[in-house]
Amino acid sequence: xxxxxxxxxxxxxxxxxxxxxxxxxxxxxxxxxxxxxxxxxxxxxxxxxxxxxxxxxxxxxxxxxxxxxxxxxxxxxxxxxxxxxxxxxxxxxxxxxxxxxxxxxxxxxxxxxxxxxxxxxxxxxxxxxxxxxxxxxxxxxxxxxxxxxxxxxxxxxxxxxxxxxxxxxxxxxxxxxxxxxxxxxxxxxxxxxxxxxxxxxxxxxxxxxxxxxxxxxxxxxxxxxxxxxxxxxxxxxxxxxxxxxxxxxxxxxxxxxxxxxxxxxxxxxxxx
Numbered sequence: 001x002x003x004x005x006x007x008x009x010x011x012x013x014x015x016x017x018x019x020x021x022x023x024x025x026x027x028x029x030x031x032x033x034x035x036x037x038x039x040x041x042x043x044x045x046x047x048x049x050x051x052x053x054x055x056x057x058x059x060x061x062x063x064x065x066x067x068x069x070x071x072x073x074x075x076x077x078x079x080x081x082x083x084x085x086x087x088x089x090x091x092x093x094x095x096x097x098x099x100x101x102x103x104x105x106x107x108x109x110x111x112x113x114x115x116x117x118x119x120x121x122x123x124x125x126x127x128x129x130x131x132x133x134x135x136x137x138x139x140x141x142x143x144x145x146x147x148x149x150x151x152x153x154x155x156x157x158x159x160x161x162x163x164x165x166x167x168x169x170x171x172x173x174x175x176x177x178x179x180x181x182x183x184x185x186x187x188x189x190x191x192x193x194x195x196x197x198x199x200x201x202x203x204x205x206x207x208x209x210x211x212x213x214x215x216x217x218x219x220x221x222x223x224x225x226x227x228x229x230x231x232x233x234x235x236x237x238x239x240x241x242x243x244x245x246x247x248x249x250x251x252x253x254x255x256x257x258x259x260x261x262x263x264x265x266x267x268x269x270x271x272x
Contacts, residue, residue, distance in 0.1 A: 012145035013182065013191055017136035017224055020072030021065050028271040029079075031059040031127045035264040042257040043250075058085045059127040061096070063270075073132060075100050084123060092120045100132045102165070107131060134162035136236075140177045140195045140222065151178040154197055163199075171201015171216075182228070189228040196221050208248050214257075215245040240264040 034056045041049040060083040067076040079096040092111060099108040107130040109116040116124070124130065139159045142152050154175040163170055175197035183190050202216030218241065225235040245259045 010147065012147045013179070013228055014145050015137070015142040015179070015191070015193070017141050017193070017226060021068055021074050022072070023065055023068060025065040027063050029059065029061050029063050029128075029268065031057070031266070031268045033057040033126050033264070033266050035262060037260065037262045039258060039260045044254045056087055057123055057126055058083060059123075069132070073135065075132065079128075084120065086119070086123055091123060096124065098124070098128070098130065100130060102132060104130045104166075131166070133165060134158050136224070140193075142177070146179045148179055148182055151176050154195060159197065167205040169203040170199045171203075173197065173199050190225050191228060193224045193226070194222070202242075202244065204244065207246065210249040212247045213244070214247055215243055218242040234270045235268075237265070237267040240266070
């Protein structure tokens with residue numbers, strides 16, 4: 001690969017973080033996902049338990065688009081999986097047939113023609129989108145061409161509505177995207193974009209009656225390297241942090257307080 005050189009910066013570029021797809025499109029997808037989570041339990045006022053969990057996931061697969069919707073988003077795909085590992089242990093190799101839906105629970109996931117095992121389905125839910133939701137373009141993109149250095153606000157309402165569709169509500173959501181640079185590699189121009197999103201007032205479903213969320217905050221920083229035109233590789237990384245503090249009443253009249261912090265990293269390359 002030839003060394004990258006800086007292209008002229010005065011030109012305005014169309015922003016396509018998630019370009020339309022067509023039936024028959026194929027991509028070699030490599031995903032590396034990891035999470036560190038710590039949960040502390042206090043009752044009453046004293047720490048009685050601390051749990052730490054680490055999970056790492058790797059997916060190497062060739063994806064083929066089988067069907068799309070009117071928005072040119074993939075609704076059905078097949079994945080020829082060369083490797084799907086969790087914490088270094090192989091859990092699947094073969095063919096995945098995914099029919100996406102409005103919710104994760106409604107998505108159909110077949111592994112080698114049979115309903116996927118729970119551990120395979122859970123791993124895929126972290127690595128790929130089982131749900132048809134808002135695209136990166138709809139949240140972080142720009143409807144108008146941008147020059148290097150331009151910054152614009154993310155589409156907060158779209159992001160809030162997309163979260164709400166999963167059962168998670170956000171009191172406030174803000175952020176922006178910046179076109180950092182344009183570089184030329186092997187006769188192709190690539191855009192580098194960086195986004196940040198901050199969420200406060202998180203409300204999550206499924207809590208015991210009477211629970212109070214005392215703190216619910218999250219932030220995400222994303223970086224994309226995408227081709228200006230044509231078929232090429234797409235690089236994406238996302239770092240996510242969350243803190244959730246919940247007070248749950250007990251039958252004795254006091255409360256148990258749990259504080260969960262999570263740090264997640266998600267990196268992916270798609271060679272189109």
